[in-house]
Structure formats: C-alpha cells, structure tokens
Amino acid sequence: MALTLNINGEDFEIDADPQMPLLWAIREKAGLNGTKFGCGIAQCGSCTVIVDGNAVRSCNTPVATAVGKSIRTIEGVSEGNDHPVQLAWQELTVPQCGYCQSGQIMSAVALLERNPEPSDNEIDKAMAGNVCRCGTYPRIRAAIHRAAELSKA
Amino acid sequence: MNDMNLTRRNFLKFSTSAAGGIMIGFHLPVMAEAATDGGAVEINAWLTIDPDNIVSIVTPQTEMGQGAFTAVPMMVAEELDIPWENVRHVFADANRHVNNNNLYTTTSTGGSTTVSRRHPYIMQAGASARERLRVAAANRWQVPLERVVAKQGFLTADHEEQGTIQGSYGEFAAEAAEITLEEEPAIKAYGDWWLLGKDVKRLDVPLKTNGTAIYPIDVTVPDMVHAAVQACPVPEGKLVSYDFDAVKDMPGVIAVVELEQTKDVPAFTDLRSAVAIVAESWYQAKNALAVMPIVWDNGRGASISYDSQTAEAMQLLSGPGTLLLDEDGNLGKNLDKGVNHEAVPGLIEASDRQVIGEVYSRPFETHATMMPPCAVADVKDDRVDVWTFTQDIARSLNEVADQLGRETTNVFLHQTYLGGGFGGGYNMDVHRQAAAISAAVGRPVKVIRSREEDIAQDSQRPPVWGNYKAALGEDGLPVALVTHFVGEEKMPVFSQRAVANMPYLVPNRRHEYSAVQNHIPIGYHRAPGANSNGFIVEQMVDELALAGDWDPLEWRIKMTEGNEPWQRVLMAMKEKSGWTTDMGGGEGMGCAVVESHGTIAGCVATVAVSRRGQLFVDKLQYFINSGYVIDPLVATEQAESSAIWELSHAMFGGLMLRDGRIVNTNFDSYPVMKMPDTPPEIEVHLEMSEDGWWGGLGEPAGPPTPPAVANAIFFATGNRVRSTPISKAEL
Incomplete structure (x- = not known):
C-alpha cells in the first residue's frame, strides 16, 4: 500500500506492505543505506534510528507504525559530518569496521538530547542495546562524554 | 578511458545517488583509474600523482577496521616522502591483479601480516617511485642525481647557474613514469622514518561517522533483485526437495534457485548444497523462504553433537596422542633445540613430584561479523561484476570465475569496506551463491544471509580439549612435560598453535594431539588456535608454578631466561602492572602471555568476585612486543579490540552443537560483550x-x-575455571 514516511525532514512516498520492517523501507524504498541490518530481531542495534525523539530498532518496527512520525537516520544527523557526536567519534577514532556505528551514533544522539551530561552508568544503560564486534565500547563511552563537552561549548 | 572506467563510475553513482543524493566528498575510495581523470600519472601500480601533488595510493588488502587502508598508504608515503594530507587511498583492482601475474603480490588479508610480512615490497614501491622522480628531475635540470633531494612532495637541487631550483612531484610525474632504474633503492631502516612510528588516525574514520562508507550490503545496481538463502541446517547435508508452489504467489516472490553442490564433501569455499528464494525485496524473499517446505538429507553430521565430541575427546585424552611432527617428520618448530621427547613419559612416571592436570576445554565459537555475509553479483554474457564479503579479493574473483566457468579477464570483483572480518571472510561461499543465482535468474542479485543462516553455516572456530602431566625438579621447576590437545578432524593444526611453540625452557617435552569427528565447517578466527589454546597453556603454567611454590610471573621470567622479546614483556608486567598474588577481599590479579603472529602479548587482569559469585573484570593491562610498530594509535585500537573480542567469547560465548546442528541462532542465544560488560x-x-x-x-x-x-579468578576465589563461557561457571 502507499505510505508516506518523513525521513530527515523529507517526505518519501513509498509502496510497501504495512508490516514490512521500517529498516527495509528506509534502505530499499527510500534508498538510505547508512542504517544497517545486523540481526533482524532487535538484539544488536545496527538498525537504530530516532523516531519522534526515541532511539528505536527499525528492523522489527512495522513501517506502518512510523507513518506520521519524524524519522531521523544517520544521513540526517548533520550536513557536514560535524554534529558534536560525529566530531567526538572522529577525534577519538571510534569506528573500526564501522558497520555498527550508524546505530551507535543514533543511540548516542538520542541519549544526549534527553540527557546532555550522562554519567558512565547512564551511558552504559542507553547503549546496552548496541553491539560492536570490534569492541569499540571504551572509545564510544569516552566519545559520548567528549560530545557532551563539545555540545556545551 | 575505457569502458571499465565508465562502468565503475556508474557503480559509484548508483551507490551514492540512491542515498538521497549524498555526495561523498572526503577521500572517496574510488578505483585507481578514476583518480586519473585530472591528469594523474601512474608511477607504478601502487600510486598515481596528479598535477596538484595529490598522491593516490592503492591498498590490495581489505579494510575491515584493522587499518590496512591507512597502514599501506603510510608505508608508501614514508618512502615517497609526501605530506600525509596529500595522500588519498584507493581500492586495488582485483581484475588487474589477477590478470597481471599477481601484480600486488597478494591480496590476502589475514594473520596480522599487512605490515609485518608485506612492508618490504610495499615500502619498495614508494622508494622506487621517489627515486624515479629524482632521476626525472636530474635529467630535466641537467644536474647530477646526488644533488636532487626529494622531500615532502618537492624535488630540490642546487643548480650551478640557476641556484636552488624546485618542482613538485606532480610536475615530474609523467617523466618519472617513463624511467627505468638501473638499481632499485633499498628501503629505509628504523630510525630514518619521519611518518612511520607516529600516531596516525585511520583515513576511513570520517566515512564511518556519517553512514557513507559502502559495504557489500549497500551496493545497488539497476534491475537488481534480492535473495535469501538456506543451506542444510546440518552442514555437509544436502537438499532433497522443496515445494516452491507453496510460496510462489507470496508478495514479491520471483523465483526459486537450487544451488547445486558439485563435490561430495566441499572444500571450505566450494558452493554448498542450498536453496534460494529470489524476490523484489529481501524481506519478501526471507519471509517466503521461512515458510517454504524443504526436505534435507542431513548426512553423517546428524549423529554428532558437542556432547558426543566431548565424550570422544575424553576417551582420546585417556590414552597417548600422536606425537607432533612437522611435514618432514621432524619435531615441530622450536622443538628441535635440544629437547628430548622420547624419554618424557618415563621421566614423569618415575618422578615423585608429578603434576597431573585436569582437562580444560573451549567450545565452538562463531564470527558473527556485524555485517552478515552478503554479496552482489551481476552476471552478464560478456562480463561479471561482484561485490562481496571477502578477505582476499583475488581468491574470491578466481572462485567466481570457477563457479561460472568464465575467464578471469571478464570477472570484476570490486572492493568495498567490510563490516568486520576476523577471519570470517576467508572460508566463505556467499560470492559463489550470488554469482550462481544471478546467472540463473538473468538479473543482478543481492544475497544477504540472515543472522540465523550466518550462524548456522559459518566456518566456525573449532573446539579444543587439553590436559598435561609434568614432573618437577628439586627447585620446583618442571623437568618433564607432556601436553595432549584434542582438536577436530578438519583443521587439527589449530589444536597445536601456541602449544608446541611455547617458549618455556622445559628440558624434556612432548606435545601430542588427537582429533574428534566433526562435520562443522572450520575457519580462521582472530588468532586461530592460540585464541583457545592460550586459555589452557597459560593456566597450566600457573598450576605448574604454584605446584612448585613459584610466583606465576616469576616462574615465567625464570623459564624464558635469555629470550629477550619475552623478557621485555615480562619485566614490563612486573614493573608496571602493580603485580601481586595477594589482593584479598575477593579480588585477584592474574597474568598470561601468548605469542602469536610473531608478537608476544602479555595481559594482567584484575577481577573481583562477589560473595554471590558475580564476576567483575575491573582492569586489563596489556604489554605487547611486536618488534616495531608503525602506528601506535592503531596498534592500541587493535589491542583493545582483540581484548574485548576474546573476553566476549570467554565470558559469554560458546556454540552448542546438537544432532548435527548449531543450536544458537542469533544474538539472543549467542550473547556477545556489550558496553555494560566492558x-x-x-x-x-x-x-x-x-x-x-x-x-x-x-x-x-x-x-x-x-x-x-x-x-x-583463581587468586580471588581459589576456583579454577576449566571451560568457557565463564558466565556459566560456579565461582
């Protein structure tokens, strides 16, 4: 059926089964490939996007439930790759293979928007749904603190 | 420009324009040829220089987060002597490599070898280019060669009439490309480096913070369809029948393709018996495949379980194993240096200070790379294009040509970034699957393995079981040692890594091995062999030290006397870690050292165990000696990454094999380390x-x-953990 998705402030008219996971609508229908597939059962966080301010796993979110909401993906974080989270990620060389990092960054952006100065425990809790097989967790943790500093400046 | 370039440029357009018109402005990893548009000149196969003095350096190895894409340009730039900000990195052309007598020597990316083994010829490529630029300048300026200095992208000379004259590398590139050197220059020695040895950030970092790095799963070509695949849940089993009629009317479904296994027992990269559903969307293909009735012949594996393998291993460990010999029938590496192996069992039997070890074990583990295996293939009559998960682009290109019966000249395998590798990109048949399916349906196809299919079909890290016996001398140090490690039949060599080459100076040693029956495919898995065996060897060492009343760290120092690379690591552990075996209060420190890939790595762990048995790993300290390091920042990143990778498996991992199939299916049943556990x-x-x-x-x-x-944990609790995952141990 015909659906309208608002992704990064832009309306996308797509034709999709309403039960299709939002992930595949974003990737295959809207052509935004920054959001990744990792597990399909909301256990790894590679597919994390922000819907109405909340970090959600798009791989098991039916596309119909996202209609009328504001969807943000990695492509909408900044124009110039210069959001404080992106700058902190670059400064502390967080990504290795990089595949999970779109999801990590979206979770971090959502965290900092509701809690501008999270503690280590709050970071652990907010990021617990994002798996990184390269083990970049220590750098992610440090980079979230750094992004909080950069946001204040 | 030839057709190939046009096609490649189209590919880039497809991959980026689909992403909402995002233009990748930063170090776009275009193919080497594409970089020649602005008049860039290829000095040799490794680099081009454009008129603005921008140098594009080719990396034949794959980039999976380990830094090859930065290390190779660094090694070339060191010799060429060009400012780092002028360097661009480009993927190697696999077709050019394969069809020109392995132009880049090798494209294999594993064993931590990109710098350690390949630096001589990679640095040579940069040195050779620099010398040809110097000759070009000497010729044009009519000055003796020794007066021409090449530094930071510029050639400078003192001319008798004109004084100091200077030109950029870019100005001399065309002439340099025509020059043949009489003698190739030697590469620089340590101490003469200006770039190597400094902290250099990986060039691919910015692409990986805004979603623009392209992985195989992101490649889109016109008219492409999607495929979900399933092989027999019991590896080595074969497809008997399926009922496509039951699903052919489901939304988006286009075709079913049977993937035929041509060999009875396939090698690791041969196509395995499987079935694929092709659909307009991958989601539709996966849904249809999930409900299509399929009948499998499970084969011999159906009677094999981890329990049966363990029982077989225990049986084997109760008797002698096969003495480890190399291909020439001699004792293996490091075992021929005055080591007596024949008298060892008798010496132990006669001793009144015997130490008899209990059995240790490690289970199967899987790669679970963040990107599940994926490949795109576009098979046409006159050419084949492939993008795939591989740690060796040339090998995969050859395999696609083999799969389709095509000449390698018409097969183009394009490099992308990899969503993790860890050895998983070697023993893989996803590129053959994509090629076979595209050929069958006559359209480009993207194959994505579901996570469930990935874990079921991956080439797994093999299990190992091991024990030992030893006899101690009057000083409490071992005088005789027998180890017996049991691996599995497909790659039994893994059961000896880091065992046979342990450096401890036991005068009478004997290393034996055995293998259990196994049908599960086996592959390389980040420090293969050493990753599991280290757990056994280095706990054995602690047991031997304590049995002889030695401090475990002092024992290691004593038993490696005269071995400078090990001594350097061990003395650093002693001096810098705050080492103690007596922390008290439920806390403990432990140490271990394992040599792999030519590097000695020591770890000191500090843990706390609560009264209820909950384990906290508070601190990990690493002391690493690899001889040289060209990029300490990336070396540190890789140490952190390897540490968490291995701790993840030890704490939470473990595949369970039952009735021939892997029971774990996804990250819910194969938990890995997450941030709160780090x-x-x-x-x-x-x-x-x-x-x-x-x-x-x-x-x-x-x-x-x-x-x-x-x-x-032993020093914290008095309990020895003899198997993993530790999370299941009683502490």
Whole structure:
C-alpha cells in the first residue's frame, strides 16, 4: 500500500506492505543505506534510528507504525559530518569496521538530547542495546562524554 | 578511458545517488583509474600523482577496521616522502591483479601480516617511485642525481647557474613514469622514518561517522533483485526437495534457485548444497523462504553433537596422542633445540613430584561479523561484476570465475569496506551463491544471509580439549612435560598453535594431539588456535608454578631466561602492572602471555568476585612486543579490540552443537560483550624491541586475555575455571 514516511525532514512516498520492517523501507524504498541490518530481531542495534525523539530498532518496527512520525537516520544527523557526536567519534577514532556505528551514533544522539551530561552508568544503560564486534565500547563511552563537552561549548 | 572506467563510475553513482543524493566528498575510495581523470600519472601500480601533488595510493588488502587502508598508504608515503594530507587511498583492482601475474603480490588479508610480512615490497614501491622522480628531475635540470633531494612532495637541487631550483612531484610525474632504474633503492631502516612510528588516525574514520562508507550490503545496481538463502541446517547435508508452489504467489516472490553442490564433501569455499528464494525485496524473499517446505538429507553430521565430541575427546585424552611432527617428520618448530621427547613419559612416571592436570576445554565459537555475509553479483554474457564479503579479493574473483566457468579477464570483483572480518571472510561461499543465482535468474542479485543462516553455516572456530602431566625438579621447576590437545578432524593444526611453540625452557617435552569427528565447517578466527589454546597453556603454567611454590610471573621470567622479546614483556608486567598474588577481599590479579603472529602479548587482569559469585573484570593491562610498530594509535585500537573480542567469547560465548546442528541462532542465544560488560579500564603498553623483527598487531592481544582473567579468578576465589563461557561457571 502507499505510505508516506518523513525521513530527515523529507517526505518519501513509498509502496510497501504495512508490516514490512521500517529498516527495509528506509534502505530499499527510500534508498538510505547508512542504517544497517545486523540481526533482524532487535538484539544488536545496527538498525537504530530516532523516531519522534526515541532511539528505536527499525528492523522489527512495522513501517506502518512510523507513518506520521519524524524519522531521523544517520544521513540526517548533520550536513557536514560535524554534529558534536560525529566530531567526538572522529577525534577519538571510534569506528573500526564501522558497520555498527550508524546505530551507535543514533543511540548516542538520542541519549544526549534527553540527557546532555550522562554519567558512565547512564551511558552504559542507553547503549546496552548496541553491539560492536570490534569492541569499540571504551572509545564510544569516552566519545559520548567528549560530545557532551563539545555540545556545551 | 575505457569502458571499465565508465562502468565503475556508474557503480559509484548508483551507490551514492540512491542515498538521497549524498555526495561523498572526503577521500572517496574510488578505483585507481578514476583518480586519473585530472591528469594523474601512474608511477607504478601502487600510486598515481596528479598535477596538484595529490598522491593516490592503492591498498590490495581489505579494510575491515584493522587499518590496512591507512597502514599501506603510510608505508608508501614514508618512502615517497609526501605530506600525509596529500595522500588519498584507493581500492586495488582485483581484475588487474589477477590478470597481471599477481601484480600486488597478494591480496590476502589475514594473520596480522599487512605490515609485518608485506612492508618490504610495499615500502619498495614508494622508494622506487621517489627515486624515479629524482632521476626525472636530474635529467630535466641537467644536474647530477646526488644533488636532487626529494622531500615532502618537492624535488630540490642546487643548480650551478640557476641556484636552488624546485618542482613538485606532480610536475615530474609523467617523466618519472617513463624511467627505468638501473638499481632499485633499498628501503629505509628504523630510525630514518619521519611518518612511520607516529600516531596516525585511520583515513576511513570520517566515512564511518556519517553512514557513507559502502559495504557489500549497500551496493545497488539497476534491475537488481534480492535473495535469501538456506543451506542444510546440518552442514555437509544436502537438499532433497522443496515445494516452491507453496510460496510462489507470496508478495514479491520471483523465483526459486537450487544451488547445486558439485563435490561430495566441499572444500571450505566450494558452493554448498542450498536453496534460494529470489524476490523484489529481501524481506519478501526471507519471509517466503521461512515458510517454504524443504526436505534435507542431513548426512553423517546428524549423529554428532558437542556432547558426543566431548565424550570422544575424553576417551582420546585417556590414552597417548600422536606425537607432533612437522611435514618432514621432524619435531615441530622450536622443538628441535635440544629437547628430548622420547624419554618424557618415563621421566614423569618415575618422578615423585608429578603434576597431573585436569582437562580444560573451549567450545565452538562463531564470527558473527556485524555485517552478515552478503554479496552482489551481476552476471552478464560478456562480463561479471561482484561485490562481496571477502578477505582476499583475488581468491574470491578466481572462485567466481570457477563457479561460472568464465575467464578471469571478464570477472570484476570490486572492493568495498567490510563490516568486520576476523577471519570470517576467508572460508566463505556467499560470492559463489550470488554469482550462481544471478546467472540463473538473468538479473543482478543481492544475497544477504540472515543472522540465523550466518550462524548456522559459518566456518566456525573449532573446539579444543587439553590436559598435561609434568614432573618437577628439586627447585620446583618442571623437568618433564607432556601436553595432549584434542582438536577436530578438519583443521587439527589449530589444536597445536601456541602449544608446541611455547617458549618455556622445559628440558624434556612432548606435545601430542588427537582429533574428534566433526562435520562443522572450520575457519580462521582472530588468532586461530592460540585464541583457545592460550586459555589452557597459560593456566597450566600457573598450576605448574604454584605446584612448585613459584610466583606465576616469576616462574615465567625464570623459564624464558635469555629470550629477550619475552623478557621485555615480562619485566614490563612486573614493573608496571602493580603485580601481586595477594589482593584479598575477593579480588585477584592474574597474568598470561601468548605469542602469536610473531608478537608476544602479555595481559594482567584484575577481577573481583562477589560473595554471590558475580564476576567483575575491573582492569586489563596489556604489554605487547611486536618488534616495531608503525602506528601506535592503531596498534592500541587493535589491542583493545582483540581484548574485548576474546573476553566476549570467554565470558559469554560458546556454540552448542546438537544432532548435527548449531543450536544458537542469533544474538539472543549467542550473547556477545556489550558496553555494560566492558572492563572500565583497558591499558595498552607497547613494549617494542626495535631490533630487526616485525610481528603482527591485529590479533595477539586476544589470546592472553581469557587465561589472565581465569588466573585472576583463581587468586580471588581459589576456583579454577576449566571451560568457557565463564558466565556459566560456579565461582
């Protein structure tokens, strides 16, 4: 059926089964490939996007439930790759293979928007749904603190 | 420009324009040829220089987060002597490599070898280009060659009439490309470096913070369809029948394709018996495949379980194993240096200070790379284009040509970034699947393995079981030692890594091995062999030390006397870690050292165990000697990464094999380390010998991690952890 998705402030008219996971609508229908597939059962966080301010796993979110909401993906974080989270990620060389990092960054952006100065425990809790097989967790943790500093400046 | 370039440029357009018109402005990893548009000149196959003095450097190895895409340009730039900000990195052309007598020597990316083994010829390429630029300048300026200095992108000379004259590399590139050197220059020695040895950030970092790095799963070509695949849940089993009629009317479904296995028992990269559903969307293909009735012949594997393999291993361990010999029938590496192996069992039997070890074990583990295996293939009559998960682009290109019966000249395998590798990109048949399916349906196809299919079909890390017996001398140090490690039948060699080459100076040693029946495919898995065996060897060492009343760290120092690379690591552990075996209060420190990939890596772990048995790994300290290091920042990143990788498996991992199939299906039943479990402190100390040898750095910090943690648990609780996952142990 015909659906309208608002992704990064832009309306996308797509034709999709309403039960299709939002992930595949974003990737295959809207052509935004920054959001990744990792597990399909909301256990790894590679597919994390922000819907109405909340970090959600798009791989098991039916596309119909996202209609009328504001969807943000990695492509909408900044124009110039210069959001404080992106700058902190670059400064502390967080990504290795990089595949999970779109999801990590979206979770971090959502965290900092509701809690501008999270503690280590709050970071652990907010990021617990994002798996990184390269083990970049220590750098992610440090980079979230750094992004909080950069946001204040 | 030829057709190939046009096609490649189209590919880039497809991949980026689909992403909402995002233009990748930063170091776009275009193909080498594309970089020649602005008049860039190819000096040799490794680099081009454009008129603005921008140097594009080719990396034949794959980039999976380990830094090859930065290390190779660094090594070339060091010799060429060009400012780092002028360097661009480009993927190697696999077709050019394969069809020109392996132009780049090798494209294989594993074993932590990109720097350690390949630096001589990679640096040579940069040195050769620099010398040809110098000759070009000397010729044009009519000055003696020795007066021409090449530095930071410029050629300078003192001319008798014109004084100091200067020109950029770009101005001399065309002439340099025509020059043949009479003699190739030697590469620089340590101490003469200006770039190597400094912290250099990986060039691919910015692409990986805004979603623009392209992985195989992101490649889109016109008219492409999607495929979900399933092979027999019991590996080695074969497809008997399926009922496509039951699903052919489901939304989006286009076709079913049977993937035929041509060999009875396929090699690791041969196509395995499987079935694929092709649909307009991958989601539709996966849904249809999930409900299509399929009948399998499970084959011999159906009677094999981890329990049956364990029982077989215990049986084998109760008797003698096969004496480890190399291909020439001699004792293996490091075992021929005055070591007596024949009298060992008798010496132990006659001793009144015997130490008899209990059985240790490690289970199967899987790669679970964040990107599940994926490939795109576009098979046309006159050419084949492939993008795939591979750690060796040339090998995969050859395999696609083999699969389709095509000449390699018409097969183009394009490099992308990899969503993790860890060895998983070697023993893989996803590129053959994509090629076979595209050929069958006559359209480009993207194959994505579901996570469930990935874990079921991956080439797994094999299990190992091991024990030992020893006899101690009057000083409490071992005088005789027998180890017996049981691996599995497909790659039994893994059961000896880090065992047979242990450096401890036991005068009478004997290493034996056996293998259990196994049908599960086996592959390389970040420090293969050493990753599991280190857990056993380095706990054995602690047991031997304590049995002889030695401090475990002092024992290791004593038993490696005269071995400078090990001594450097061990003395650093002693001096910098705050080492003690007596923390008290439920806390403990443990140490372990494992040599792999030519690098000695030591770990000191500090743990706390609560009264209810909950384990906290508070701190991991690493002391690493790889001889030289060219990029301490990336070396540190890789140590952190290897540490968490290995701790993840030791704490939470373990595949369960039952009735021939892997029981774990996804991250819910194969848990991996997440941020809350990550040790709050990980320190990396690079303790370099800088004395003429090169070790690898992508893997070695992993293997000492589980035994250091287990040894620390012993000092915290008095309990020995003899198997993993530790999360299931009673502490």
